[in-house]
Amino acid sequence: MTEAPSIESILVADCGTVSTKLMLIDRVADSYRFAAQTEARTTGGAPWNDLSVGVVQAVQELESITGRRLYAAGRIITPRQDLDGVDAFVITLNAVLPLRVVLAGLVEEMSLESGRRAVAGTYATIEATLSRQGNLRSPQETWARTIRDTAPDVVLLVGGVDGGARRPVIELAEAIALAASMLEKDHRPSVLYAGNAALRSQIAKLLGDITRVVIVDNVHPSAETEHLGPAQNALEQFYTEDRLRVAPGVENLSAWSRLPFVPVANAFSRVVDFLWHREGNMDRGVLGVDVGAATTTMAANFSGRSYINVYNHGTASGIIDWVQAHSLDDLLRWIPDRLDVDSLLAMLHNTELLPSTVPQSPLEASVALAVAREMLRSTLDVARSTWDTTGATFGGQEVMPRLDPIVISGGGIVHVPRPGHALLATLDGVQPVGISTLLLDVNRAAPAIGAIAGIKPLIAASALEAGALVSLGTVISPVGQAKPGDTVLRLRIGYDGGTTLDVEAHYGELEIWPLPVGQRATLEIRPHRRFDIGMGQGQGGKVEVLGGLVGLVVDARGRPLELPRDGDQRRRVLKRWTLDVGG
Amino acid sequence: MATPYCVMNPLTTVRIPRLLTRPGELMVRAGESVEPGQIVAQSVEPADFRIVEVARELEVPVKKANAMLKVERGQAIVEGDILAARGGLSGQVCRAPISGTVVGVGRGRLLLEADPEVVRLAALVPGYVVEARGDEGVVIETIGGLIEALWGNGKEAYGILRMVVRDAQHPIRATHINASSQGTILVGGATVDDESIVQAAGVQVRGMIIGSLPASLMARAQEAPFPIVAIEGIGTAPMNQTAFSLLRSLDGRDAAVSGNIGVRWREKRPYIVVPMPTQAGRSIDANGRLAVGDRVRVLRGDHRAQSGTVAHLLQGLVQLETGARMPGAAVTLTEGETIQVPYVNIERLL
Numbered sequence: 001m002t003e004a005p006s007i008e009s010i011l012v013a014d015c016g017t018v019s020t021k022l023m024l025i026d027r028v029a030d031s032y033r034f035a036a037q038t039e040a041r042t043t044g045g046a047p048w049n050d051l052s053v054g055v056v057q058a059v060q061e062l063e064s065i066t067g068r069r070l071y072a073a074g075r076i077i078t079p080r081q082d083l084d085g086v087d088a089f090v091i092t093l094n095a096v097l098p099l100r101v102v103l104a105g106l107v108e109e110m111s112l113e114s115g116r117r118a119v120a121g122t123y124a125t126i127e128a129t130l131s132r133q134g135n136l137r138s139p140q141e142t143w144a145r146t147i148r149d150t151a152p153d154v155v156l157l158v159g160g161v162d163g164g165a166r167r168p169v170i171e172l173a174e175a176i177a178l179a180a181s182m183l184e185k186d187h188r189p190s191v192l193y194a195g196n197a198a199l200r201s202q203i204a205k206l207l208g209d210i211t212r213v214v215i216v217d218n219v220h221p222s223a224e225t226e227h228l229g230p231a232q233n234a235l236e237q238f239y240t241e242d243r244l245r246v247a248p249g250v251e252n253l254s255a256w257s258r259l260p261f262v263p264v265a266n267a268f269s270r271v272v273d274f275l276w277h278r279e280g281n282m283d284r285g286v287l288g289v290d291v292g293a294a295t296t297t298m299a300a301n302f303s304g305r306s307y308i309n310v311y312n313h314g315t316a317s318g319i320i321d322w323v324q325a326h327s328l329d330d331l332l333r334w335i336p337d338r339l340d341v342d343s344l345l346a347m348l349h350n351t352e353l354l355p356s357t358v359p360q361s362p363l364e365a366s367v368a369l370a371v372a373r374e375m376l377r378s379t380l381d382v383a384r385s386t387w388d389t390t391g392a393t394f395g396g397q398e399v400m401p402r403l404d405p406i407v408i409s410g411g412g413i414v415h416v417p418r419p420g421h422a423l424l425a426t427l428d429g430v431q432p433v434g435i436s437t438l439l440l441d442v443n444r445a446a447p448a449i450g451a452i453a454g455i456k457p458l459i460a461a462s463a464l465e466a467g468a469l470v471s472l473g474t475v476i477s478p479v480g481q482a483k484p485g486d487t488v489l490r491l492r493i494g495y496d497g498g499t500t501l502d503v504e505a506h507y508g509e510l511e512i513w514p515l516p517v518g519q520r521a522t523l524e525i526r527p528h529r530r531f532d533i534g535m536g537q538g539q540g541g542k543v544e545v546l547g548g549l550v551g552l553v554v555d556a557r558g559r560p561l562e563l564p565r566d567g568d569q570r571r572r573v574l575k576r577w578t579l580d581v582g583g
Numbered sequence: 584m585a586t587p588y589c590v591m592n593p594l595t596t597v598r599i600p601r602l603l604t605r606p607g608e609l610m611v612r613a614g615e616s617v618e619p620g621q622i623v624a625q626s627v628e629p630a631d632f633r634i635v636e637v638a639r640e641l642e643v644p645v646k647k648a649n650a651m652l653k654v655e656r657g658q659a660i661v662e663g664d665i666l667a668a669r670g671g672l673s674g675q676v677c678r679a680p681i682s683g684t685v686v687g688v689g690r691g692r693l694l695l696e697a698d699p700e701v702v703r704l705a706a707l708v709p710g711y712v713v714e715a716r717g718d719e720g721v722v723i724e725t726i727g728g729l730i731e732a733l734w735g736n737g738k739e740a741y742g743i744l745r746m747v748v749r750d751a752q753h754p755i756r757a758t759h760i761n762a763s764s765q766g767t768i769l770v771g772g773a774t775v776d777d778e779s780i781v782q783a784a785g786v787q788v789r790g791m792i793i794g795s796l797p798a799s800l801m802a803r804a805q806e807a808p809f810p811i812v813a814i815e816g817i818g819t820a821p822m823n824q825t826a827f828s829l830l831r832s833l834d835g836r837d838a839a840v841s842g843n844i845g846v847r848w849r850e851k852r853p854y855i856v857v858p859m860p861t862q863a864g865r866s867i868d869a870n871g872r873l874a875v876g877d878r879v880r881v882l883r884g885d886h887r888a889q890s891g892t893v894a895h896l897l898q899g900l901v902q903l904e905t906g907a908r909m910p911g912a913a914v915t916l917t918e919g920e921t922i923q924v925p926y927v928n929i930e931r932l933l
Contacts, residue, residue, distance in 0.1 A: 041587060046851065047869045057870075097848040141634040148629060178687075178694070182629065184606065294848075318847060345798035346818035350887075353733045353816050353850075356587065357928045358907070360884030365905040417906035583906065 007456060009035075011062075011070065011078075011086040012448035013055050013253070014264065015042055015095045017294035017317060018356045019411065020051070022058040023448045024066065024086070025463055032462040037443055038062045041356060043249070044095045050249035051095060076256040089257040090451045094264040094295065096247045098312055099124040099239045102152040102189070104143065104172045105131055106159035111195065114219040114226050115158040117386045118194070120309045121232035122239050123263060123295065127152050130172060140175040147179035152189045154238050156231070157203070160196030162221045169195050173206050180211045188212075190238060194219045194231040214238075228386065232308075239263060259455060265290070267450030268409065269299035269308045274453060274461065275405060276301035284402035284434075285392045288446070289376060289426065291412035293317055293355045296375040298383040302401065303391045309383035315371045315412030316355035319348050322378070333563055334370035334428070336574035337363055358415060365417055366578075369425050372413045376429025394433050394534060399479055399559045402434045402534055407469060409441035419549035420581025423472045424510075427555050433477050434534030437546050439469040471517055473548030476505075477555040480531035484508035488531050488556040489540070494522040505554035510580045512554075515547035523552075550581060586873040588931040589852070589880060590731045591826050593833075595864040597729045597856050599708050602720035607702075613715045617706040617723060619741040619839060624704045624720045631697040633680050638691030640677040641669045645691035654693070658685045666693055707739055708839045708856050726864040728833055728857035730826055733816035734796060735842025735853030736804045742768045742789030744857065746834040751827035755793060757782045764788050768840055768855075770830050773821040775800065780807050790840040792830065792855060794822035794888070810842035812853040820888035823880050824917040825932055833857045867933045878932040879914055881924055890932060891916035901925050 007027070014021040020042045026035040038061035043054035059071045069084040070077060077085025101124050105111040112131060119126055127150045130143045147155060155176050159169045173193075180188045188211040193203045200215050207213045216230035244250065244261045254261075272288040279286065285302040294317035300307045313322040323331070328341055335344075347367050351357070359365040384400075392401035408414065408426050416422050423438055445468045453460035478488050486507045493501040496519055505511045515521050522544050529538035545552065557577075564570040607626025611617055638648035651667045654660060660679045667677040679695060687694030710725030745767040747759040755771030757778045768790035769783065775793050780803050783791060788809055796804055796813040804811045814822045822830075838857045845851035873879070877893045884904070894913040901911035901923045909925035916922065 045849070053870075138634060138636070141632075144634070145632070148632075178634075182632065182696075187605075321847070342798040343818070345801075346795075346816075349734070349798065349801075349817035353844075354882050357882045358909070358925065359903075359905055360925070360928055361904050364883060365907075415907075417903065 007087045007459060009080060009086040010088045010090060010452055010456075010459065011076065012090045012092065012451055013058070014444070014447050015044070015051050015055070015091065015093045016264065016292060016411070017095050017314075018042055020054040020058050020095075021444060021448075022055070022062050023443070023445055024062060025452070025459070031466050032459045033466045034443060034445060034463065034468065036062055036065050037445075038065065042095045044247060050252070051093075051247055052249040052252035055253065078256065088259065088455065090259055090262070090448070090455070091253050091257055092262045092264045092267045092447045092451045093244050093247065093250075094123060094292075096243045099154060099235065099243060100127050100150070100152040101125065101235070102127055102147055102150055102155045103129045104155055104157045104159070104176065105129075105195070106165060106168050108133060110223070111158040111160070111220045114228065115156050115194070115231075117226070117382070118219055118228045118231040119156065119235060120311070120382050120386070121228065122236045122308070123243070123265065123310050123312070124235055124239065125312050130175070132168065140171060140178070143172065143175035144179040144182070147176060147189065148182050151183060151187055153242055154192055154235070155189045156192045156194065156235070158195045158219050160199070160218075161223060162197040162218050164196055166196065166199060169199055170202065170206070173203050177207050177210050180207070190214065192216065192231065192234050192238070197221070236263065236266070262451045262454060264447045265297045265299065265308050265310050267447040267454070268297060269306055270450035270453040270460075271446045271464065272299040272407060273301050273306050274464065275407065276304065279404070281404070282391050284404050285387070285389065286405060286407070287403045287430070288407040288409065289379075289413070289430065290446070291315060291372050291375055291410035293411060296379045296410070296412075298379050300383065300387060302387055302389050305388065307383065307386050309379060309386060311375065311379035311382060313375060313378065315368060315375060316351050318352075319371060320352055322374070323348065326374070326378070330374055331367070331370045333570065334373050334574065335366050336571050336578060337366060338571070339363065339367075365421075368412070369416060369421055372416075372425045373429040375412070376426065380430060394479065394532070399433045400431055403430075403432050403436055404434070405437040405439050406430065406432060407439045407441060407446060408472070409444055409446045411444060414441060414444055418582045419472055420583075421578075423475070423550050423553065424577060424581045427475065427477075428561060431477075431559055431561055432475065433479050433559055435543060435545070436475050436477070438472040438475060438548070440472050440549070441468065442470050443468065471546050471548035473515060473550040473553055474545035475553040475555055476525065476533055477559065478505075478527050478531040478533050479559045480528065481558065482507040482528070482530065487528060489525060489527040489533065489554065491526075491554070492524040493552065494524070496520060505556040507556050507558065509556050510553065510577050511556060512550060512580055513552045515545070515552040517548055519547040520544055521547065521552065586871070586926065586929060586931050588867075588869065588871075588933045590729045590854075590867060591829055591932045592730075592865065592867070593728045593829055594726065594859060594861065595729050596866055597708070597725050597727060597864070598713065599710075599723045599725070599856065600720065601704055601706060601723060602716070603702070603704055603718075606718040608718065609715055609721060611712050611715075611721060613712050613721075615712045616710070617712060618709050619706055621706045622703045623706045623712070623723070626702050627699045628702050630683065630699040631681060632686075633695045635666060635677060635680065635693040635695060636691065637667045637677050637693055641667060641675050643669060648691035649688070652688065652693070654685050656685055656688050659683070660685060660695065707741060707841065709858050725856065725858050726861050727859040728829065728855075730814070730829060730855045732792075732812040732814045732853040732855070735812040735844050736807060736810060737842050737844065738807070738810040739839070739841045739843065740768070740789040740810050741837065741839045742766055744768050744770055744830065744833055744836055744838045746770045746831050748772045751794065751821045751824055755779050755791065760786060760788070762786055768792060768838055770834070772827055774819055775811075777803055780804065780811070784808055792840065795820045810840045812840060812842050812855065815888040823888050823890035825878060825880070825890040830855075871931065873912060873926065873929065873931060879929045880932055881914065881916075881922075881928060882930055883928040884924075886916065886922055886924070889916050889918065894921055897923065
């Protein structure tokens with residue numbers, strides 16, 4: 001490691017909505033490794049109202065583990081002084097209220113849809129959508145009332161392809177101006193304009209004296225094109241300025257670190273980007289899923305282009321809102337035991353009221369896994385619409401693009417009782433196709449590594465290579481249709497020692513063979529002529545795969561995965577799959 | 584690491600923030616004593632408004648509409664007043680849809696704003712104003728019992744506590760509620776049913792404190808005109824013995840009940856405050872670490888909502904039924920059994 005010889009140690013604080021994690025990374029010989037990690041409750045809310053309290057508690061725990069002084073005179077010791085302190089202190093943060101956005105636009109399938117996708121790129125919620133839909137009698141009055149009553153942080157105004165519609169966009173802008181002028185100056189929403197470029201000066205003139213206006217490229221410049229980057233960057237900037245920098249206790253944290261705060265999702269995305277560049281496969285993407293207590297994040301990279309989607313529901317907080325927008329049946333279908341609706345609702349409410357608790361009974365654990373699956377599916381629905389996956393398509397079918405590896409992070413999924421549960425929830429939630437390696441972020445260190453990557457990429461790479469991500473195993477997911485029990489593919493597993501194992505996978509089953517962490521095997525795969533593993537219909541070949549905590553998995557349950565409609569049969573199948581991955 | 588806590592204390596110093604939802608005006612000063620019903624702060628809610636499309640209603644071009652106006656900016660109007668007219672008395676008129684003030688004129692339209700509504704915030708508890716927070720509100724300090732709950736329906740009231748059940752296993756039933764319940768805050772041990780909530784509203788009870796609220800009754804509880812707080816949250820679990828015994832010891836005393844749980848990302852705990860005529864109460868240490876002998880409540884699993892005492896802090900890991908292994912403590916429940924619970928599923932009772 002030649003870069004930055006003066007950096008011997010880095011302390012990373014990851015302030016999540018429920019817990020604050022502290023990670024100490026030290027240089028050991030030529031590489032950087034996680035030396036110790038502690039966790040404390042996040043203290044942004046009452047009675048503390050100061051994020052730095054939780055950070056200090058976690059630092060004190062770290063001091064007692066390492067015997068090294070890190071905190072003195074009311075601050076983190078940085079730069080390092082002999083054996084005390086660290087060379088850099090990095091903070092990632094998402095323990096704050098998301099940005100509240102009102103979306104205003106013209107056409108549902110065009111500008112409004114693009115606007116929604118832009119908002120999904122950061123920690124933001126859409127509080128209301130303004131459009132002409134519904135034949136409003138007095139639309140401007142309704143729009144203005146909605147904005148005034150919602151009092152959002154930002155109004156994202158989209159609409160009109162470049163050089164296209166003018167008058168309807170101006171009418172929306174007039175309503176925004178009216179609403180903003182009725183609010184106290186300190187409470188007026190900022191306006192982010194990402195619509196018809198021909199109207200920029202008019203919009204600035206109309207709204208500029210009333211509130212802060214930021215103008216970026218049109219999210220939908222022509223009927224065929226979408227351009228989300230500038231709007232997403234501006235929203236991220238609003239989030240950083242209006243939320244992160246004013247979070248309670250952030251002034252203390254800022255005083256201890258000269259480095260900028262990084263939103264957790266962005267830090268996580270850097271790890272996914274790193275992995276894509278390391279793998280360098282143009283024919284597949286890399287996916288990262290971070291299932292947290294309050295948000296679910298998907299970071300992806302296809303053909304070198306990165307995508308971030310933040311879904312403002314997690315495994316604890318926001319789940320009741322999610323149920324109201326979806327259905328309890330969506331959760332019940334994943335639970336392998338009989339459970340009535342009232343009991344399920346009670347569990348979800350209590351989890352939301354006590355988000356830092358963990359499932360203690362098998363039933364609570366199966367409810368938590370059901371929630372994790374649905375958070376992944378819902379986030380994926382939004383994320384997929386933003387991905388350009390031309391290079392990673394799979395047999396022209398309506399299935400997932402090829403993804404390898406898939407990184408699994410976040411307390412909502414990493415803390416499940418057994419590694420197999422994390423693998424099963426990911427397979428059910430993401431439904432990957434072809435051959436994928438699943439990597440578990442066991443210490444939930446990925447955001448920290450991503451944050452370091454922003455300042456010292458080689459240190460981040462070194463920490464990542466030193467085993468921060470642990471393989472769950474390699475999963476082969478053939479795509480095709482057959483009858484339950486039919487042979488889907490045949491495998492010859494050639495282990496390192498020279499032994500071989502010939503096995504078959506059957507339709508409808510989840511098949512697992514031993515291949516421990518750190519071991520590799522050569523597979524000769526021969527899929528049935530009606531099945532595709534990413535090499536073409538019925539085409540097989542030799543591949544080298546990585547072992548993991550679960551092993552070598554063939555998910556022959558079909559794509560899209562369909563659960564039996566009969567309740568008893570479904571519960572039996574779910575129990576069998578759960579046993580297959582370790583009970 | 585500090586262990587999360589929940590206050591269930593017979594005599595402590597209680598600080599209650601009374602904050603407006605939008606900037607307003609304080610009606611009391613720091614140091615002043617206040618009574619439960621006294622207004623401590625008030626704010627003006629944004630007024631209703633209307634855009635009146637004068638040109639469209641009179642069917643004239645925008646440029647001609649101004650000449651037909653019968654009102655001007657700043658003028659007070661009453662609902663039904665003529666705002667603009669065309670063609671004399673027999674012609675078309677445009678009338679005010681609301682009472683208020685004309686605040687904008689232009690482009691063939693009028694902007695009318697209704698008279699604003701004043702929102703008043705009462706002290707809720709008797710005590711002293713110990714902090715005046717600019718235009719946000721005040722913090723009131725009182726000495727007395729404080730019991731925090733997990734769920735509430737957002738409403739608040741002050742009344743007399745009335746225990747209506749014999750033990751924590753018993754729910755509130757309609758048979759417990761009669762004319763003498765008026766003005767009281769009913770305390771039950773376990774759950775409540777639909778009929779009891781309806782009957783309680785009928786006799787004008789001031790509030791209801793229960794162990795848990797069944798999920799099927801959440802909508803009914805939200806509609807209730809009085810506060811309902813569930814010490815253990817949603818479901819059917821009876822109230823923990825520590826809270827039940829404390830509430831039983833406070834039977835007949837005046838109490839303030841707040842069912843406010845805040846909103847997502849800004850959650851609060853509902854509470855019951857029972858003011859006491861004394862000068863000193865024990866302070867609460869929010870940052871304390873779990874220790875042997877501490878009173879705790881179990882938050883998940885088969886023993887959820889049971890209270891007990893920490894018997895040991897375990898050296899090894901607790902093996903959960905789920906297969907997970909986590910650091911934890913041995914807890915002797917009030918009922919006598921000793922169980923192992925991971926730290927993350929324990930709350931100190933202070």
